[in-house]
Amino acid sequence: MAFIVLKFGGTSLADIAKIEAVSLQIKREIEFGNRVLVVVSAMAGVTNQLVGFVSGITSYFDPVEYDAVVAAGEQITAGLLAIALQKYDVPARSWQAWQAGIMAQGRPMCGEIYKVNQSLLLVDIEKGCVPIVTGFQAISLEQRVMTLGRGGSDTSAVMLAAQLGAERCDIYTDVDGIYSADPKWVPQARKHDVISYEDVLEMASVGAKVLQVRSVVAAMGQDVPLRVLSTFMDQPGTMIVHQDKIIDQKPFSGVVVSKNEVMVKISGQISTVSLMKEIGSLGLTIDMVSIQSNYLVFLLQDTEALRVKYELERKAEMMGISKIEFLKDIVKVSVIGLGIRSNQDFLSIFFESIGQVTSNILSFMATENRASVVVPTLNGEAVVLALHENLGL
Numbered sequence: 001m002a003f004i005v006l007k008f009g010g011t012s013l014a015d016i017a018k019i020e021a022v023s024l025q026i027k028r029e030i031e032f033g034n035r036v037l038v039v040v041s042a043m044a045g046v047t048n049q050l051v052g053f054v055s056g057i058t059s060y061f062d063p064v065e066y067d068a069v070v071a072a073g074e075q076i077t078a079g080l081l082a083i084a085l086q087k088y089d090v091p092a093r094s095w096q097a098w099q100a101g102i103m104a105q106g107r108p109m110c111g112e113i114y115k116v117n118q119s120l121l122l123v124d125i126e127k128g129c130v131p132i133v134t135g136f137q138a139i140s141l142e143q144r145v146m147t148l149g150r151g152g153s154d155t156s157a158v159m160l161a162a163q164l165g166a167e168r169c170d171i172y173t174d175v176d177g178i179y180s181a182d183p184k185w186v187p188q189a190r191k192h193d194v195i196s197y198e199d200v201l202e203m204a205s206v207g208a209k210v211l212q213v214r215s216v217v218a219a220m221g222q223d224v225p226l227r228v229l230s231t232f233m234d235q236p237g238t239m240i241v242h243q244d245k246i247i248d249q250k251p252f253s254g255v256v257v258s259k260n261e262v263m264v265k266i267s268g269q270i271s272t273v274s275l276m277k278e279i280g281s282l283g284l285t286i287d288m289v290s291i292q293s294n295y296l297v298f299l300l301q302d303t304e305a306l307r308v309k310y311e312l313e314r315k316a317e318m319m320g321i322s323k324i325e326f327l328k329d330i331v332k333v334s335v336i337g338l339g340i341r342s343n344q345d346f347l348s349i350f351f352e353s354i355g356q357v358t359s360n361i362l363s364f365m366a367t368e369n370r371a372s373v374v375v376p377t378l379n380g381e382a383v384v385l386a387l388h389e390n391l392g393l
Contacts, residue, residue, distance in 0.1 A: 003035045003125070005166045007135065007157035010044040011174040012231035013077050022172075022231065023084035026130065030090065035125055037164065039135040039157040040081060042073025047136075047150075051303075059306050063108035067137070067147045074134035074153070082132045092130040095121065097137045097145075102156070104138030104146045107283040111146035112214070113138050113155065116163040125164075133160065150303070151212030158215045162222035169224050170237075171211065176230035177238035178203070178210055180393040181255045185381050189388065192253070193236070196243035197226075199253040199336055202370050206287070206334040207258025213285075216240075252337035255387045257380055259331050262302045263288075263362065266312065267295040268322035275319060282311055288332070288363045288374060297363070299332060299374065330362060331380035334372040335387055341366050353386040 006026065013019050029036050042050075050070045054061050078094035085092035101117025124131045135153025140146040148155050154171060161169035178200065181189040197220040204213045210228055219226050219240065229237025243249070266275065272291050279286060284304055290297040300308060305326055312324055340346055350371055354361065363374040375383055387393075 001033050001035060002167045003037075003165065004029065005037050005039065005157050005161040005164070005169045007039040007153060007169065007171050008041065008081075008231060009153065009171075009173045010041040010046070012172050013040060013042075013081070014044040016080070018231075019077070019080050020084050020087075023081060023088055023090070025172075025231070026085060027088050027090050030130070035128075036130055037121060037125060037160060037166070038081065038130060038132045039153055039160060040074055040077045040132060041135055041153040043077055046073035046076070055306075060310055064144055067108045067145050071134070071137040071145045071147055074136055078132045078134050082130075085130060085132075090130060091128055092132055093124065095124075095131050095133045097134050097156070098139035098143075100131070100133055102133075102138040102160075104140055104148065106146075108140075108144075109147055110149040110283045111138055111140065113148065113159045116160060118164055121160075121164065149212070149214070151209075151215070154212040154215035155218060158218045158222070158224055158226070161224045162218065166224070168227060169219065170227045170229060172229060172231040173210065174230065174232065175210065175228075176233045176235040178208075178228055178240075178254075180253065181384055181388050182257065185257065185384050186255070186388050190393070192238045194239045194241060194246055195253060196246055196249070197240055198243050198369070200240050202334075202336045203254055203256050206256050206336075206370060206372060207260070207332060208254075208256045249338070250393075251339070251343070252335060252391050252393055254336045255384050255391075255393060256334045256336060257331055257384050258334075259377070259380070260302045261299045261330055261332050261374070262305050263297060263327040263330055263374065264300050264305070264308065265295055265297045265325040265327070266321055266323070267325070268316075269294065269320040270296065271320065272296060275321075278312070278315065278319065279308070282307065284308065288365055288372060290363065299363070302328070327362075329377045330374050331377050332372055332374050333380060333383050333387065334370050335391065336370050339368055340371050341368050346371070349390050350387070353390040354383055356386050357382040 082094040103115040104111035135156035179189040226240040286298040358379040
């Protein structure tokens with residue numbers, strides 16, 4: 001008898017019919033002889049609706065109260081799924097994260113789980129009851145609800161799997177695994193049967209929506225076997241393991257596009273050290289940083305743009321900032337692989353592929369495991385197709 005953590009995303013739980021279908025899927029897992037714990041996201045679109053409620057009142061909100069609002073979606077889903085399981089004679093109960101003793105520290109909107117009260121959930125599991133736990137959230141040291149950032153339900157599932165000793169963590173979503181590119185953009189993209197934590201971490205860090213970055217870091221550090229698979233198709237999915245366990249690894253694993261980016265340019269008589277320290281204090285994830293004597297440029301998720309503008313404008317005079325500009329309608333395209341920067345042929349193929357589509361390259365950077373370029377949105381799909389084909393993915 002295995003103990004498995006199952007995580008279901010918002011598209012898997014988008015309406016009542018899908019919630020009932022998921023409940024039958026969980027029931028089948030139990031009939032196979034497995035014990036399960038389930039982590040849920042909010043129903044598709046609900047979190048965005050809740051965020052809209054907050055921004056409809058003000059753009060300058062208290063992040064603690066923001067967390068209290070946007071955490072409501074998962075509570076609804078957990079209760080509905082528990083009711084659906086009970087309908088099919090499966091003992092189940094919903095658990096809000098604070099009830100399960102899931103503790104987080106750090107800043108509101110991007111908390112980090114550091115502790116789980118194992119005994120509370122294990123009692124239910126040992127009794128044959130299925131715990132349905134709200135993902136994306138925990139309780140802070142101040143006894144307030146704290147969210148874990150977008151995609152945080154993945155992290156909730158991985159941390160619960162690690163803390164409770166699960167044999168595997170299955171992430172159910174609307175795709176049947178991890179592909180070499182988004183099949184919506186590249187119809188010939190191939191599905192990975194197995195892929196390394198390292199490659200998935202790079203993919204997630206540059207915008208792939210399959211898993212949250214912190215969930216991959218947690219799984220890698222805690223050695224939690226992960227499987228990504230579809231709620232809607234009976235397919236084996238993609239297993240994620242350590243790199244040294246993959247026998248035949250290709251040099252390039254994928255092309256990833258991030259469509260929710262803005263380029264921020266901060267000009268003036270600025271101290272780069274002070275400015276970067278201020279940005280870091282906001283708990284933001286930035287990328288593609290370019291530092292010049294009188295300006296700083298970086299990429300940022302579009303959902304954070306208003307907060308950055310507000311926080312930096314408040315301190316503009318003190319920090320010597322004369323102008324803050326935002327460039328939208330851009331995409332970041334990244335190639336993930338091994339030894340990219342030291343591959344003698346790679347950069348030639350990389351830029352030749354992009355040049356087939358556009359000469360308008362807004363930013364570029366490369367590391368040993370990825371190369372990223374920023375181009376206008378209207379060129380994004382063609383750049384992805386060219387790179388995927390020319391690199392033999």
